[in-house]
Amino acid sequence: DSKRGAALMLAAQGIRKHLLRWRRALHQCPETAFAERKTARFVLRELQRLAIPCEYGGVGGGIIARLRGSQSSTPAVALRAELDALPITEQTGLAFASRHPGRMHACAHDGHMAMVLGAAMLLQQNPPAGDVVLIFQPAEEGGCGARVMIEAGALDGVAMIFGGHLTCHYATGQVMAACGPVCAQADGFHIRVSGRGGHGARPHEASDALVASAALVGGLQTLVSRETNPLDPSVVTVGTLHAGSAANAIAHDAQLSGTIRSTRPETRQRLIAGLERMCRAFGEAYQTQIELTFSPTYPPVVNTPRETVLARQAAMSVVGSAGVLTQELPSMGAEDFSFYLERVPGCFVRFGGRGPNTPNLPLHNPQFDFDEEALVVGASYFDAVARLALREAGA
Structure with a gap:
């Protein structure tokens, strides 16, 4: 209701200076996957100031904090943030x-950490009946860091989990919460093309790995354009191609890597089978040996019905019904929040971070930034959803 929403926002405004301090301090010390030493130390120090017991797995691990409720009843509800940054040179x-x-x-992980710390402060000021587990995980960016936290016991006794991501696709004051798949499954692949090198003036004596690779890259584009349902979101991207060492030499070896994104299991299998088939066919057509290997995958993020309802109710209490959106199509980006959702129900939302009269800069851009007023929305949302979920769980 509007009164509850106003109270939530007023409380969050009261911690605004802390939200800004946390976000800006964390932004200055970005660390990549499994090397989040200073970042973890900062989060630990702030949790200790809030008198919230926590465990740290050391460099390469994450932080599990448990905010005790007034009755400390079980099951608990979990909130998640990410510690890691990206190998990008900032240009902001x-x-x-x-x-x-x-x-x-x-990728706004500095903002996510500030939001969850802010929610912890709000929850500590007025403890709910049940426990709230705060998860600060390493290596979301390609390292499957969620698995590290699950193995460390982050979900022990947890009934539901909630997370979110800032994006400038939505304006500040908007929250997207939708049931079902909201992020795609990601399968990484690596291709090695082995040919026979030779002199650039005598191509008939060689098998050109570079030409075979170029033809393969072109052929792979038809997997989506001609072999999948156009109403079913899917992507095949070849992101790297390395071949050759001299302008007058025919390449004997080429290395390619890329990613497959899909939201339905049957489409994923069709794309994988097509990739395997094309590698065999192009290898024979160009008299080369083509080896295909796949790397560990991120499953799709699939929000569960009850928890999505709770997330939308919490968001409405913060930004009003007009500010709560439903996603029309899943994002083709991947998120290792999916590993948590394979174990317990939950909901992953998106927080609008585009301020007035500011451009929509994409994530992973060296100029990416977001409107810091979104931190107040995020902290308020996490506080509200934790309380709602605990009441739903009977705490």
């Missing part, structure tokens, strides 16, 4: 820009 010009050359919080 911010006064609090990265102090670590070649590393940047270009």
